[in-house]
Amino acid sequence: MLSIKNLSAEIDGKKILDGLELEIKAGEVHAIMGPNGAGKSTLSAVLAGRPEYVVTGGTVTYMGKNLLDMSPEDRACEGVFLAFQYPVEIPGVSTTNFLKTAVNQKRLYNGLEPMEATDFLKMMRQKMELVEMDKSLTGRSLNEGFSGGEKKRNEVFQMAMLEPNLAILDETDSGLDIDALRLVSNGVNKMRNTERSFVVITHYQRLLDYIIPDFVHVLYKGKIVKSGDKELAKELEVKGYDWIKNELEAAV
């Protein structure tokens, strides 16, 4: 599904990613952990195509295509979804209209007719149940005045509506209380299947109690320095990142 080779990227001339390697197969859940400033959010930004990040080297192949050549909107239409760490409030754009446009743009891209209004509303209702999102939120402006938890639920709701092949969750657990965390994780778990892959970026092991990963990677100084299974996350929780840092320095 996704093959990242020797990826380097910078922002404002500052190198953040430095030779990152990652292979993700269909249906897998990969957790990416690491200390602050390791490059976790940069990785998600580069995969989603955020314009201010400059890729200086390496390749990203997604379903056989060069992902880095595509505009952000084309990536989305090809099935890449980024759940934002800080979802943006957009006053004046209603959640419903926004989603209708997004869903139909993706259909248009894939040569399908726009969805009938009734089918669309039915789909909305079903997907909202997934994260137990309040119906009143969809009539309001996108994320405007939403609580932190509502915003994150809205991200997972959008993900459910757009049915991506590859979903990247950028610190979706940040700012969530335990109930919201459970709701969001349940939503994600219900979407797991053999076709769909996830990249779960998180600072803390806590989220991985709910979304059980197949692989755990530690990102440090712009590259993956250690990979393992879910036990690695638990080990990190106990020992902290210094353990990895020390191990690396000892090796040098």
Place this chain on the structure above:
Amino acid sequence: MLAEIINSNFNRYASGAEKDLFFETRKQAFEAFETMGFPTQKNEEWKYTNIKGVTAGSFEMSDERPAHAKTIFEKSVLNEIKANQLIFVNGIFYPDLSILLEKDKSIVLTNLANARTEYSELFNRHFSKYAKTEEHSLNALNTALLNDGAFIYVPEGVKPEYPVIINHYIDSTHINVLVQPRNLMVIDKGAEITLIETYESIGFNASYTNVVSEIYVAENAHLEHYKVQQQAGESYHTNFTQMFQESNTSINQVTLTLDGKLVRNNLHFYMNGKNCNSLLYGLYIIEKQNTVDNHTRVDHAQPNCFSDEKYKGILKDQSTAIFNGKIIVHLDAQKTNAYQRNQNVLLSDEAVVNTKPQLEIFADDVKCTHGATIGQLDEEPMFYLRSRGIPENEARKMLLNAFADEIAERIKIPELVELLEKKIEEKL
């Protein structure tokens, strides 16, 4: 030169006119205009707006009654609103095309020329009493050489069932025209009305439209007022609207500037009584090398009044916007609440905004804020929309619509909102 054309037109008018009070008012106005002349950029109020295109141009005043006025009106979107419609072409009233729906015959919906004789008492009491001619040369010019315009009187406690739309068509099919519409509206005590003033162009020659509207709002009355400027092409449009509010009145005013080579709106509110509520909202969308200049002035002359102002602009190409908003809180106007904001989105590197929010406060117990922003569309919302598969162009349109929406939602007539949305779609 326009000044000479004006001079000879006034002399022609003066030689045939009855020498009554109306004539005296106009003569004085003409003399005031002669003294002041057209505003130049040396005048602080006109620093960023150059009307050389008007003053160096050649325009004629026309008495011709264009035959195609009917077709034009029928094509207009505002025609679809169930409303009383007053139709003027080049300042000439078309009673045969106008539509009067009100059953209550105490409501006066007519033209100014008719009101001068038929409602002379009202006319003399209010005409040229609010829009000052001694400070504003274009007001003086309008008063001296006005064509015709709407006269509306809503008697005490009356609430007309339908809005009133004042349609001014400016027809430059055959010649460059100079048209000076003059509207006078008197809303008596406790009355409530919705007024729409619209300016549309016909033909491709140049036109200069110089409007004055005076609106008197008596105690406890409420006014919804929308001004829509959509004259296109080589249209120069200057407009002076003076609201005069007595106590316990409320006004919701929206100014939409959707087209025109050069548009200057002067919108002045004078709160002459306590507990007034004045809302002023504006939206301008400018393209090419066009200029839109909004000058507003809110005079808080009495205590306990509230005003809220928000003007928003979208600028394309090499266009220029000017915003100058004055709030003047007079010495007696304690407990004033006044807010003012101007926000601009630039869609091109070559567009220019000159914005100047201004507060002059002479009272000591007041709450006032003002501010202005100029910028491009934010990148964060743009990326958010694109990351959901929405193409850049579509995303930009959504965000600009959302930007405009804050003003659109102040308009209580759905057809007018639709017209606005259609215009935005066309322009963007």
